Every structure is written in C-alpha cells, then in structure tokens.
Amino acid sequence: MDTIVQTYRLTKRFKDAEVIKPLDFTLKKGEICALIGKNGAGKSTIFKMLSGQIKPTSGDMQLFGKTGKKKARARKRMGFMIETPAFFPDFTAQQNLEYFRIQRGVVDKQRIHEVLEIVDLAKEKKKKFKEYSMGMKQRLGIALCLLSSPDCLVLDEPINGLDAEGIMEIRKLLTKLNQEKHITILISSHILTELELLATRFVFIKNGVVVDDLSKEALVDKSRKQILLKVDDPAKAARVLEQAYVDLQYQVLPDQVITIQNYAEKAGEINRLLVDSGVFVREFRTETLKLEEYFLGLVEGEQQ
Missing domain, CATH: 3.40.50.300 (P-loop containing nucleotide triphosphate hydrolases)
Structure with a gap:
C-alpha cells in the first residue's frame, strides 16, 4: 500500500x-x-x-x-x-x-x-x-x-x-x-x-x-527568481506594470519596494519600461526567493 x-x-x-x-x-x-x-x-x-x-x-x-x-x-x-x-x-x-x-x-x-x-x-x-x-x-x-x-x-x-x-x-x-x-x-x-x-x-x-x-x-521552480525594485512612486510603477503584464504577480512592500514573482526573464524589459514611463528606479535586482519569503507571501502577505 x-x-x-x-x-x-x-x-x-x-x-x-x-x-x-x-x-x-x-x-x-x-x-x-x-x-x-x-x-x-x-x-x-x-x-x-x-x-x-x-x-x-x-x-x-x-x-x-x-x-x-x-x-x-x-x-x-x-x-x-x-x-x-x-x-x-x-x-x-x-x-x-x-x-x-x-x-x-x-x-x-x-x-x-x-x-x-x-x-x-x-x-x-x-x-x-x-x-x-x-x-x-x-x-x-x-x-x-x-x-x-x-x-x-x-x-x-x-x-x-x-x-x-x-x-x-x-x-x-x-x-x-x-x-x-x-x-x-x-x-x-x-x-x-x-x-x-x-x-x-x-x-x-x-x-x-x-x-x-x-x-x-x-x-x-516556483521560487527560483523574483525581481526586487525600489522606486520613487510605487503606485505609478504598479499601474504601468499592470497595464503591460496582465497576469503579473507582485507585492508592494514598505520603503517603496516592489517585488515581482514572475517575469524574472524579462527583468531588463521591465526596468526599461519603468524608466521610459517616468518612474525613477533607485534599485533593481533579481534574487532567489527562499521558502520563507514564499510562505510569507502565500499565507501572510496581501498578494496582488
């Protein structure tokens, strides 16, 4: 059995x-x-x-x-x-x-x-x-x-x-x-x-x-990569991203930080889109998402 x-x-x-x-x-x-x-x-x-x-x-x-x-x-x-x-x-x-x-x-x-x-x-x-x-x-x-x-x-x-x-x-x-x-x-x-x-x-x-x-x-596979960016206007950045990527999975965090859980392979394209749309990007990087972050996003966070 x-x-x-x-x-x-x-x-x-x-x-x-x-x-x-x-x-x-x-x-x-x-x-x-x-x-x-x-x-x-x-x-x-x-x-x-x-x-x-x-x-x-x-x-x-x-x-x-x-x-x-x-x-x-x-x-x-x-x-x-x-x-x-x-x-x-x-x-x-x-x-x-x-x-x-x-x-x-x-x-x-x-x-x-x-x-x-x-x-x-x-x-x-x-x-x-x-x-x-x-x-x-x-x-x-x-x-x-x-x-x-x-x-x-x-x-x-x-x-x-x-x-x-x-x-x-x-x-x-x-x-x-x-x-x-x-x-x-x-x-x-x-x-x-x-x-x-x-x-x-x-x-x-x-x-x-x-x-x-x-x-x-x-x-x-699911937690392989995420994009982390710090911007001057998170609300504007979120609007721009939502218009460009319909199924975007992201979270807006404190200190003007946004994390994106999919589209890691389009990191350069996303960075250029934000800059071209007048969003000032202070920090932009891709990182491996650990189980702890995945867990927090799943059972605690307000995922968008």
Missing part, C-alpha cells in the same frame, strides 16, 4: 469556529512532507485527528488504506509526537523507555537499546532526563515514537526551541530515518529554512485550508 494517509472532506469544528475546512490530503509512502502554516492555521488539529486524540466533525480518513475499526490497528504503525512527551525527570532514558515499553505492550526489550542507538543517546546511560539539553529531550521523544517500529512518524514542531546544533542533529536524524529505515515523515515547524533542507514536499495551510501543495522540485 503506497498511501499512508488519505483524508476525504475532513473537517473539525470547535463551537462556532470551523478550524479545519473540508480537507482532502494524501501522504504517500517515503515522503518527508512539511505542513506549513502560522499558529492557529490548523496544523496541530490535523495531527490530533490523525492520532485519534480528537474526532473529526465530518468527513473520513484512511490510514494505510484502513477505515473504521481496522483504522485503530493501522494507527499502531504510526509514531506521534504532537506535544512534548511527559518523561519522568529523575529517570534515565533507558528507565523512561522501559516504562513506556511496558505501558504500550512492546514485547522486545532489545528495542530500547536499538532506538537509543538510532537517536544517539545510547552512551548517556547514567544521565537523568532533567539533566538533558533541549535537543536531547527532543531526540528521546523521537526514540519513544520509534519504540513500536512505526512505518510513519508524525512530528509537530520537533525542532521548536532548539539551538543551531540541536536543529542540525534532528535534521540529520530524520533524513537518516527516511533514507535508511524507509520511514515516512509528516512534520510541521515554524523554522522554514530547516524544512527547506529536510522535506521532499511542502503543504501550505491557512485558516484550515490547504492553499498550496508542492513537491521540492516544484517549489524550487
């Missing part, structure tokens, strides 16, 4: 607020899929519906092609880290995982050593959880997710609060799990530059609606 998650018109309403609007979403085997959105966009709500913590208001969901009662069994093939796991502060990593191994009915005791090796915590045998750095705590959380040998990990903000070294460790770990252990990963984060390095697919969500869904290749 190549499809891990399939949702059909999935919704979630809390009182009068529809947090997730009809959602059709598919997660395929082998993907590292990044769910991107501002706080309150609905990312955690989607994850909690997948994990069974909350029930959808309407719609349907399949996990590994299973629905109904069979879906609960299929969910055991997934590891979830949606909120920080409640580890015992005075226990070592081994003691904490032994508690959860018994609680979750994992028969193989050797699995504890295996997952601690995978997340590079096997050498920290005597150190108690309360002495762990934030990065070590997050890695232990991932070890807990791996305890039942899942085929898919669902991770909500696993690099939140980490320093640069901790972020790099988590990125390397998740890449290794995906490439060597063939584990599918669904992840959310606010640190978009990291997702750009890690993910193979990017799903943008705003107010409970998926507003774009791109492969890595499509994102690179």
